[in-house]
Amino acid sequence: PGPTTGAAPGSTPGAGTGTGTQAGTGAVTSASSTGxxxxxxxxxxxxxxxxxxxxxxxxxxxxxxxxxxxxxxxxxxxxxxxxxxxxxxxxxxxxxxxxxxxxxxxxxxxxxxxxxxxxxxxxxxxxxxxxxxxxxxxxxxxxxxxxxxxxxxxxxxxxxxxxxxxxxxxxxxxxxxxxxxxxxxxxxxxxxxxxxxxxxxxxxxxxxxxxxxxxxxxxxxxxxxxxxxxxxxxxxxxxxxxxxxxxxxxxxxxxxHLSRQQRTEEAERREEERRKAAEQRAVQMAELSDAERRRAEAEAEQRDQAQREQEAREAARQEHRRRLEEDAARAERAARERAQNNADLATRLGQTERPSITSEPTATPPRATTPTHTTAPPVQPPASPVQPPASPNAEDIATPSTRGEWEVPDYVAEPELDEEPEQDAMALADELFGVRQQTRHGGEDA
Incomplete structure (x- = not known):
């Protein structure tokens, strides 16, 4: 007689996997169910x-x-x-x-x-x-x-x-x-x-x-x-x-296989082992000397301090990043405002026209200091009943006289446009609007 199958040694019976070793020769199989x-x-x-x-x-x-x-x-x-x-x-x-x-x-x-x-x-x-x-x-x-x-x-x-x-x-x-x-x-x-x-x-x-x-x-x-x-x-x-x-x-x-009673007893045994292990650890901690406890407390404090320092460094990095972003946003806004102001000034200057001499009489605006960069002699205006002072200084025209008609004062000279567009525009603005301006060589802006 030859062998039959069974559970392997050390395997758990009843787990649905019982197999055994086979011996013998030949290859005759039955046509019954597989397994x-x-x-x-x-x-x-x-x-x-x-x-x-x-x-x-x-x-x-x-x-x-x-x-x-x-x-x-x-x-x-x-x-x-x-x-x-x-x-x-x-x-x-x-x-x-x-x-x-x-x-x-x-x-x-x-x-x-x-x-x-x-x-x-x-x-x-x-x-x-x-x-x-x-x-x-x-x-x-x-x-x-x-x-x-x-x-x-x-x-x-x-x-x-x-x-x-x-x-x-x-x-x-x-x-x-x-x-x-x-x-x-x-x-x-x-x-x-x-x-x-x-x-x-x-x-x-x-x-x-x-x-x-x-x-x-x-x-x-x-x-x-x-x-x-x-x-x-x-x-x-x-x-x-x-x-x-x-x-x-x-x-x-x-x-x-384990019975229900055995499984319950096994679970209770494991729980009892865990409880005893926890009690033993508690006793060991209680038996530590004062120096060991202090050392343990110091190590715990060092760990906490390191954690706090790490959190502080991270918060500082976040705040620095936030400030950099705010500075960049302000600089961008300022650049946009300067560009807009320059564009507005150029638009006003381009659209301004000289007023007609037949306008209603108005108070003569104070004479501004003649820009020093103008090299051509001043153009004399048409004859007027009232002659302007000989010297075209700002002190002499601080209180201009009232005229019945608008007449171009003789101290307003036609500017000779410089080669630089920015200087020409500033000179024209000075003459038209009476803006006091000192030369750039004086070191003061308009």
Missing amino acids: NVALLPGSGAIERTAHTYTGTFLSFEGGDGSGKSTQLNLLADWLRGRGHEVVVTREPGGTPLGTKLRAIVLDAHNADVISPRAEALIYAADRADHVERVIRPALERGAVVITDRYVDSSLAYQGAGRALSAREVELLSHWATQGLMPDVTVLMDLDPIEAARRRKTPADRLELESVEFHRRVRNGYLELAAAEPERFIVIDAREPVEQIAGRIRARLEGRI
């Missing part, structure tokens, strides 16, 4: 569905009289004490149909009635109903299912004991169970002769088989365990009952 691949005993490969349940599936295997039923019940009680829902079942006989099939297949009066292939089919029929009605529903709701015998029994008894094709037995069991295999299998190993001595009840149809038959069965089990050590836990059934129970519990530690 994890396991080799058929002694030959080709077979596809098995991946675990999709949240519980844990355990099986107990071994020859009759090896004590597997006793250990199964002890393990179930231990798991219930840890808060698990535990479903204990068996093959054949885990369902009403299985009970009737068990009565048929184990009846000692049917020793020569049931052929090996019919026997394999009876076990497969029982297993199909068992998985459908008991095992899979319990696993899907998160229970721990412990079955007394499963697929490995068919491989050992019908495959090795009856000498049927292990490949055919494997295919038949795979089809019946839809590829469902245990997460952990506990194999109670015991010599058939010692097992026969322990028997206290009348032998059933299989127990009546020869010693050689039971030795083939035992060897078949050991070959399965050797081919798949990550799933099998092999126990020497000759040890005391309590010692065996402790060994099984130790080997199952970490391979069975």
